Amino acid sequence: MNRHISEQYDAELDSARSLLLEMGGLVEQQLQQACQSLYNHDLDLADKVRTGDAAINQLEVDIDDLCAQIIARRQPAATDLRTLISVMKASTDLERIGDEAERIAKMAQKVANLKQPADHYGDIREMASMVHVMLADALDAFARLSAEGAVKVIDADEAVDDAYDNIVKEKGAAMKSDPDSIEQSLTILWVARALERCGDHAKNLCEYIVYLVKGTDVRHADAAAAVSDS
Amino acid sequence: MSEENKPIDEAAQSVPAPVIDRAAEDKDREPSPTSLLVDKLSLFYGSQQALVDIDMRIPQKEVTAFIGPSGCGKSTLLRCFNRMNDLIDGVTVNGHVLLDGYDIFAPEIDVAQLRRRIGMVFQRPNPFPKTIYENVAYGLRIQGAPPKAEMDEIVEWALRSAAIWDEVKDRLKESALGLSGGQQQRLVIARAVAVKPSVLLLDEPASALDPISTLKIEELIHQLKSEYTIVIVTHNMQQAARVSDNTAFLYLGELIEFGRTQQVFTNPQEQQTEDYITGRYG
Numbered sequence: 411m412n413r414h415i416s417e418q419y420d421a422e423l424d425s426a427r428s429l430l431l432e433m434g435g436l437v438e439q440q441l442q443q444a445c446q447s448l449y450n451h452d453l454d455l456a457d458k459v460r461t462g463d464a465a466i467n468q469l470e471v472d473i474d475d476l477c478a479q480i481i482a483r484r485q486p487a488a489t490d491l492r493t494l495i496s497v498m499k500a501s502t503d504l505e506r507i508g509d510e511a512e513r514i515a516k517m518a519q520k521v522a523n524l525k526q527p528a529d530h531y532g533d534i535r536e537m538a539s540m541v542h543v544m545l546a547d548a549l550d551a552f553a554r555l556s557a558e559g560a561v562k563v564i565d566a567d568e569a570v571d572d573a574y575d576n577i578v579k580e581k582g583a584a585m586k587s588d589p590d591s592i593e594q595s596l597t598i599l600w601v602a603r604a605l606e607r608c609g610d611h612a613k614n615l616c617e618y619i620v621y622l623v624k625g626t627d628v629r630h631a632d633a634a635a636a637v638s639d640s
Numbered sequence: 641m642s643e644e645n646k647p648i649d650e651a652a653q654s655v656p657a658p659v660i661d662r663a664a665e666d667k668d669r670e671p672s673p674t675s676l677l678v679d680k681l682s683l684f685y686g687s688q689q690a691l692v693d694i695d696m697r698i699p700q701k702e703v704t705a706f707i708g709p710s711g712c713g714k715s716t717l718l719r720c721f722n723r724m725n726d727l728i729d730g731v732t733v734n735g736h737v738l739l740d741g742y743d744i745f746a747p748e749i750d751v752a753q754l755r756r757r758i759g760m761v762f763q764r765p766n767p768f769p770k771t772i773y774e775n776v777a778y779g780l781r782i783q784g785a786p787p788k789a790e791m792d793e794i795v796e797w798a799l800r801s802a803a804i805w806d807e808v809k810d811r812l813k814e815s816a817l818g819l820s821g822g823q824q825q826r827l828v829i830a831r832a833v834a835v836k837p838s839v840l841l842l843d844e845p846a847s848a849l850d851p852i853s854t855l856k857i858e859e860l861i862h863q864l865k866s867e868y869t870i871v872i873v874t875h876n877m878q879q880a881a882r883v884s885d886n887t888a889f890l891y892l893g894e895l896i897e898f899g900r901t902q903q904v905f906t907n908p909q910e911q912q913t914e915d916y917i918t919g920r921y922g
Contacts, residue, residue: 413920414920
């Protein structure tokens with residue numbers, strides 16, 4: 411992409427993109443640590459995640475503010491316009507992932523006094539690692555402006571949804587057969603639900619990347635077909 | 641309570657809101673009939689080529705904007721449409737421009753008649769040093785003036801069409817030169833409209849005006865397009881984005897991209913267009 415005649419404009423757009431990536435990095439870390447606090451019944455780490463959400467919220471506000479400033483001053487068009495729209499929408503989804511991380515940390519605090527489940531959260535670990543990869547790949551696709559990378563993440567969401575469905579089935583059965591496990595199982599269900607939502611948000615983020623790069627709105631549509639057509 | 645007697649609010653609630661898919665609507669829309677068809681148009685100033693093989697279809701009763709850097713040929717192209725370039729020595733034109741199917745460069749075309757069909761408004765308002773009334777009546781008088789009552793009617797209609805009637809109705813006999821720049825420009829548009837053209841060419845019509853007068857001209861363009869095909873040349877890209885239905889981007893005499901304005905400004909297909917509208921070094 412060529413540079414703007416106004417270097418200041420380039421700098422403003424660069425800072426909007428960098429802020430989003432900074433927010434993405436922070437959200438990734440929050441989600442990782444939230445899961446760790448659950449696996450290890452680590453109250454301190456869970457507490458750290460819960461207080462850490464404020465920084466993410468602040469970044470969302472800062473990004474919106476910066477984008478509004480650029481829109482008002484520059485009347486962006488074409489890629490510049492799509493960049494700002496995508497950054498603003500993506501920051502909303504990242505903020506939501508931050509909220510889910512906080513929710514997982516809250517669950518971790520609730521179960522910290524219970525005994526570890528027999529499989530040491532094996533099913534959650536598996537699902538969480540899929541979501542971590544999705545989020546990392548989504549941020550990578552954003553940084554590299556890769557529509558193809560974004561489509562891969564969009565496609566990966568199905569596996570996360572399947573993993574969630576399996577956990578729901580398993581825990582439903584477990585609660586019936588062993589009423590003592592209800593508290594534990596319910597917590598795991600809540601965490602699985604939060605992770606499933608994180609997958610959806612990562613997918614949304616990638617839909618904005620496709621819009622940014624290709625100019626096609628692939629929400630509620632076949633993203634792979636839209637990208638290979640254009 | 642019978643279905644017909646339901647209060648309006650309640651009836652409205654029972655009807656599901658229609659789902660409007662604007663993108664699909666635009667895709668599926670019937671293309672407007674063609675007003676001007678430009679076919680392999682090239683223009684030379686002496687040996688210097690200013691327009692290169694331009695092909696373009698300008699739809700009826702829509703606003704088409706020409707954008708591009710200075711010297712890209714946008715004003716030259718606009719001036720071809722009412723043969724203003726005939727007035728410049730050493731100009732050679734190849735190719736065709738069809739207005740409603742007729743070649744405007746054909747030898748049998750009466751240029752004065754053509755310019756009545758295709759009116760033009762320039763960057764600097766150029767009212768005649770006459771009264772406001774006479775400015776509008778001028779074109780009609782040349783064609784053979786209608787009776788006074790009819791003339792009055794047409795003048796009022798033209799001034800109303802140009803959204804300036806309320807500001808001048810009590811001073812029709814005063815000099816047009818006493819009007820502000822923005823009012824003069826709307827008066828000139830009224831003068832162009834009075835002879836009932838089918839096309840209006842606007843060459844930077846607002847670039848000499850203040851922001852409020854500019855908005856009034858833009859609003860006027862929006863109203864006029866229900867009656868006229870409008871082609872506007874503008875340096876102001878936001879203006880093109882605001883007022884036009886179609887946008888043509890010209891560069892070094894070539895038509896680089898022509899498309900629906902909403903698409904050109906959000907997702908241009910050509911890198912040169914992208915660079916220009918986003919203010920990048922091409």
